[in-house]
Amino acid sequence: MKARLISGSLVLAAIAAGTFAEAPRANPPLVIGGYQVLAGDFHVHMHPLSWAALTPWDTVLETRRQRLDVVAMAGQNNVWTGKVARWFSRRIGGPTVLVSQEVHTPRYHMIAAGIESTIDWRRTAAQAIDEIHQQGGVAIAAHPTIEYWPGWDDAAMRTLDAAEIVHPLIYSQPERYPQLQEFYRRKKLTAIGSSDYHGLGYPGVCRTYVFARENSEQGILEALRAGRTAVYDREGRAYGDPELIRLASETGSLPRPEAPPATTMLGLFSRIAGALGLLGLILVGFK
Amino acid sequence: MLTRGHLAPGLIASGVIAWSFVPLAEIAGLAVVLHTRNRTVSFSQAVDLFFAGHAPWLLWMVAFSMYWASVSSVQPRVVIWIWEFSMVLIAIWSGYIDFYFFRHVTGARKPGLLLFVQRAVSWALFFVIVGGGALWPGLLEQLRIG
Numbered sequence: 001m002k003a004r005l006i007s008g009s010l011v012l013a014a015i016a017a018g019t020f021a022e023a024p025r026a027n028p029p030l031v032i033g034g035y036q037v038l039a040g041d042f043h044v045h046m047h048p049l050s051w052a053a054l055t056p057w058d059t060v061l062e063t064r065r066q067r068l069d070v071v072a073m074a075g076q077n078n079v080w081t082g083k084v085a086r087w088f089s090r091r092i093g094g095p096t097v098l099v100s101q102e103v104h105t106p107r108y109h110m111i112a113a114g115i116e117s118t119i120d121w122r123r124t125a126a127q128a129i130d131e132i133h134q135q136g137g138v139a140i141a142a143h144p145t146i147e148y149w150p151g152w153d154d155a156a157m158r159t160l161d162a163a164e165i166v167h168p169l170i171y172s173q174p175e176r177y178p179q180l181q182e183f184y185r186r187k188k189l190t191a192i193g194s195s196d197y198h199g200l201g202y203p204g205v206c207r208t209y210v211f212a213r214e215n216s217e218q219g220i221l222e223a224l225r226a227g228r229t230a231v232y233d234r235e236g237r238a239y240g241d242p243e244l245i246r247l248a249s250e251t252g253s254l255p256r257p258e259a260p261p262a263t264t265m266l267g268l269f270s271r272i273a274g275a276l277g278l279l280g281l282i283l284v285g286f287k
Numbered sequence: 288m289l290t291r292g293h294l295a296p297g298l299i300a301s302g303v304i305a306w307s308f309v310p311l312a313e314i315a316g317l318a319v320v321l322h323t324r325n326r327t328v329s330f331s332q333a334v335d336l337f338f339a340g341h342a343p344w345l346l347w348m349v350a351f352s353m354y355w356a357s358v359s360s361v362q363p364r365v366v367i368w369i370w371e372f373s374m375v376l377i378a379i380w381s382g383y384i385d386f387y388f389f390r391h392v393t394g395a396r397k398p399g400l401l402l403f404v405q406r407a408v409s410w411a412l413f414f415v416i417v418g419g420g421a422l423w424p425g426l427l428e429q430l431r432i433g
Binding site for chain 1: 288289290291292293294295296297298299301302305306342345346349352353355356357359360361362363364367416417418419420421424425427428431432
């Protein structure tokens, strides 16, 4: 009984500490070359149906916490979770949400950003891109590593808008980076950095800076179609519109620091006390 | 803890609701197996006993959360493999516990069959809800079909 009380108290103390562990961070607007520079993540998943941990509303809150201005909320072969996220974000004044789908097929994966109706995963890449364009969206090749190249035939490449060039897998599997670079160089594609977020860590760990005329869904899609993006890897290599990258380099304003808030003492206490409390509850709870 | 590195009340509350289908799916699987069987305890007692066998999964989840709360979310592939392998070990351990649960609670001569049916029902529900959007194309992709 005493052990259970201590364990429960530890969990409650961890939750209390977690409540005050972080202060909100400011997200000052940035203008370069007359464009609003928006930090975006164009590959974010939500629970359910997409192997993700967080609900659409929690994902919106996390993207705001990571100072993202725009996010493509991509359900795997569905758009309704993205619509829930957009509805929630509009109500709280959160990031601009592009309702999106990861068209998840055996041959290729593609982000259909800014669509309203689900696209059938049985389509070829070229057919899917046509449908995305008919809906006013933008087609982004998702982590186009070598095993997906057969799915990206000439017909698809002719109309593809963008490709992920910076993605967490270039750090977890560095041998894949040249594959993304080779794909990106196939033709003039809009450069995209995406986190492929499923709930581990934080969204925006890889991100895209969009140079938009306005922070709206249409404004962002227009910028993506026009190729006005800049993407940076951890070594500082830049991809995207050379003129905009040069301008950003001159002002020294990009890339912005992306790291999540440093762990505070309260946060560390919350983590340790929470883990100990949960361990205690599990172990004494089953006696 | 996976996301923020500490316990955040909002995420906990929302997560509890969003993931409450997991114990419900487990109970559904248990109900399918136990509803026609003679058993030594009532159904509610059987549910309590069954969940008492979840300690390995819960301990694994605390360890998993602690690890990912303490490191960068971008880790080498080998780290992912280690966690995946540990999950297989936990699944086997948990299966072993539940095998004996079914043997003692139902007195079945083939508790393995009951375990299989319970897992088939509850895991099917889990996979459909958590990853149903791309379950079939994902399977085809893994099998290199399509």
